[in-house]
Amino acid sequence: MNGLDELLDYDEVMATHDVVIGLEVHVELDTKSKMWCGCSTDFGAAPNSHTCPVCLGLPGSLPVVNRTAVESAIRIGLSLGCQIAEWCRFARKNYFYPDMTKNYQISQYDEPLCFDGEVVIVVDGQPQVIPIERVHMEEDAGKTSHVGGAGRIQGADYSLLDYNRAGVPLMEIVTKPVLGTGTKAPEVAREYMAFLRELMRALGVSQARMERGNMRCDANVSLMPKGSDELGTRTETKNINSLKSVEAALRYEICRQGAVLKRGGRVVQETRMWHEEGYTTAGRSKETAEDYRYFPEPDLVPVAPSREWVAQLRATLPEPPAERRIRLQAEWGFTDLEMRDVNGNEGAIDLIEQTVSAGAAAASARKWWLTELARRANEAGIGLDEVGISPAQVAALQSLVDDGTLTDNLARQVIDGVLAGEGEPADVVAARGLAVVSDEGALAQAVDAAIAANPAIAQKVRDGKVQAAGALIGAVMKAMKGRADAARVRELVLEKLS
Amino acid sequence: MALTVQDVARLADLARIELSEEELARLAPQLDVILTAVASVADVAGQDVPPTSHPVRLENVYRIDETRPSWPAEAMLAGAPAVEDDHFRVPRILDEEA
Numbered sequence: 001m002n003g004l005d006e007l008l009d010y011d012e013v014m015a016t017h018d019v020v021i022g023l024e025v026h027v028e029l030d031t032k033s034k035m036w037c038g039c040s041t042d043f044g045a046a047p048n049s050h051t052c053p054v055c056l057g058l059p060g061s062l063p064v065v066n067r068t069a070v071e072s073a074i075r076i077g078l079s080l081g082c083q084i085a086e087w088c089r090f091a092r093k094n095y096f097y098p099d100m101t102k103n104y105q106i107s108q109y110d111e112p113l114c115f116d117g118e119v120v121i122v123v124d125g126q127p128q129v130i131p132i133e134r135v136h137m138e139e140d141a142g143k144t145s146h147v148g149g150a151g152r153i154q155g156a157d158y159s160l161l162d163y164n165r166a167g168v169p170l171m172e173i174v175t176k177p178v179l180g181t182g183t184k185a186p187e188v189a190r191e192y193m194a195f196l197r198e199l200m201r202a203l204g205v206s207q208a209r210m211e212r213g214n215m216r217c218d219a220n221v222s223l224m225p226k227g228s229d230e231l232g233t234r235t236e237t238k239n240i241n242s243l244k245s246v247e248a249a250l251r252y253e254i255c256r257q258g259a260v261l262k263r264g265g266r267v268v269q270e271t272r273m274w275h276e277e278g279y280t281t282a283g284r285s286k287e288t289a290e291d292y293r294y295f296p297e298p299d300l301v302p303v304a305p306s307r308e309w310v311a312q313l314r315a316t317l318p319e320p321p322a323e324r325r326i327r328l329q330a331e332w333g334f335t336d337l338e339m340r341d342v343n344g345n346e347g348a349i350d351l352i353e354q355t356v357s358a359g360a361a362a363a364s365a366r367k368w369w370l371t372e373l374a375r376r377a378n379e380a381g382i383g384l385d386e387v388g389i390s391p392a393q394v395a396a397l398q399s400l401v402d403d404g405t406l407t408d409n410l411a412r413q414v415i416d417g418v419l420a421g422e423g424e425p426a427d428v429v430a431a432r433g434l435a436v437v438s439d440e441g442a443l444a445q446a447v448d449a450a451i452a453a454n455p456a457i458a459q460k461v462r463d464g465k466v467q468a469a470g471a472l473i474g475a476v477m478k479a480m481k482g483r484a485d486a487a488r489v490r491e492l493v494l495e496k497l498s
Numbered sequence: 499m500a501l502t503v504q505d506v507a508r509l510a511d512l513a514r515i516e517l518s519e520e521e522l523a524r525l526a527p528q529l530d531v532i533l534t535a536v537a538s539v540a541d542v543a544g545q546d547v548p549p550t551s552h553p554v555r556l557e558n559v560y561r562i563d564e565t566r567p568s569w570p571a572e573a574m575l576a577g578a579p580a581v582e583d584d585h586f587r588v589p590r591i592l593d594e595e596a
Contacts, residue, residue, distance in 0.1 A: 031563045038566030047584040048571040056574060067560035089551060096514045098588045103513075145585070160585035163574075291512055296551035304557040 006259040013258030019185040022220035025173045034167040035139045036063030047162040055167035057102030069169040072205040077114025077135045087304040090297035099141035107138035109294040123191045131176040142166040186250040198321040233267040239274045249274040332362035347385045358395035388419045397425040447492045450475040461497045501530040
């Protein structure tokens with residue numbers, strides 16, 4: 001039942017078939033309170049401590065729409081080029097599963113708030129159109145943990161429910177069938193997810209952390225014989241929790257469906273579950289829309305955003321992230337290669353921009369964030385923005401380097417101090433005595449001592465072997481505990497031995 | 499109207515309610531009577547009456563995004579048939595996705 005599917009070579013599938021994908025992306029909003037009640041949306045609280053009669057759907061409770069969630073939905077829709085409905089309703093999606101106590105999810109059905117959009121993303125330098133079907137509002141469900149049976153549903157003895165997440169505002173962003181992806185459908189899907197993640201953060205509506213489930217993707221894929229325009233039978237893969245998985249899951253499904261079709265079989269329309277080990281398995285047979293018996297939610301009144309409100313929200317839209325990257329690259333004078341490095345490090349562009357605003361040169365800001373600090377973030381397995389040093393502190397550190405107080409090596413020790421909670425860079429320099437010794441007398445003394453202790457080497461330098469000076473410079477730097485400007489030491493050594 | 503035993507069996511399955519053949523045979527006609535009664539509304543609502551989902555014309559009722567204290571977990575769990583470690587405990591779920 002796992003990973004035993006017959007797979008066709010990807011290139012072989014590409015030679016005979018076109019791929020059509022469709023992506024349904026769920027994004028949890030960062031509102032303070034839930035979609036219909038005042039319970040907190042904070043992640044990681046004690047089980048069921050963020051619940052009330054509304055989010056548990058107890059009799060007599062009434063939901064009321066969170067205005068900020070509607071605003072966020074409209075801003076997302078506008079950013080994706082969507083029309084905003086003049087009037088729309090919520091709908092009950094009826095299903096019986098314990099992740100919702102109400103036995104229905106409040107969602108939207110045939111009247112989504114936003115519809116008919118389009119975005120263009122860039123994949124390997126080529127533009128790719130992603131048509132957007134709709135963006136609608138709904139609520140998240142509770143979290144289920146299965147007890148017994150190694151935590152899986154099959155064989156579980158029973159399940160435990162935490163409803164803190166139930167009722168958190170959830171946006172569903174649905175594409176139309178995406179065509180024309182050539183051999184790159186998996187890469188397009190991944191790039192589109194990265195685009196959405198960046199957009200959500202730029203809008204400030206969601207942290208969009210896939211590993212926390214803030215952003216989740218269900219991926220539809222079907223194969224169409226080349227030259228045909230009839231869509232093939234699609235499967236929907238769920239449980240995709242990272243950008244890497246989006247790409248891997250689609251590639252797997254393409255190869256699996258390719259094998260089914262090659263041996264003359266028919267692809268079964270079904271939901272499949274992605275497993276991080278690298279394969280999909282058949283999930284439950286999909287309930288049809290009719291089975292959900294959607295009907296207008298009687299407890300919530302219609303949403304009819306005025307055109308004035310929509311115009312106001314349009315005015316709050318940030319610069320599109322892709323355009324911002326192009327602008328900043330030009331402002332900073334980074335090469336394409338340098339910029340790719342920036343883009344490849346999550347959060348780096350914001351941190352560098354803030355560091356530059358705090359007074360540092362762009363090249364210096366990039367150097368600190370993408371080398372020393374990126375290394376520390378990687379070692380600790382945390383985000384660049386969680387390392388524990390602020391852009392202002394990095395700018396302050398660089399200004400200490402610029403004015404000669406610190407060498408890069410000393411600056412690294414200052415970072416240690418800042419991360420250890422010893423205060424601002426200047427405080428760390430003072431407390432740890434890290435400043436470069438600029439007292440020429442002290443330097444000259446150290447140089448004399450090094451020459452006296454290494455007469456043979458000194459003679460070589462006098463005889464014209466300038467490379468030998470390195471050993472003397474090293475001795476001086478060691479004696480000064482690194483608190484000297486190596487270039488100045490070199491000058492002094494050569495002066496004295498000339 | 500014709501609500502069949504098969505329709506009711508399907509609904510029962512979706513609602514995770516186990517009904518015996520006898521119950522299905524007894525309930526289907528009863529539910530059919532109810533549906534027929536409700537459907538009689540259609541007799542008086544002509545083409546000039548728009549479908550009405552909300553009895554009162556009201557739009558755009560919103561809350562400001564502010565948190566309010568939740569209820570104590572113990573209070574919310576008090577009505578649960580089974581509780582474990584501050585979670586609602588439910589029977590095992592088979593043949594379903596997480």
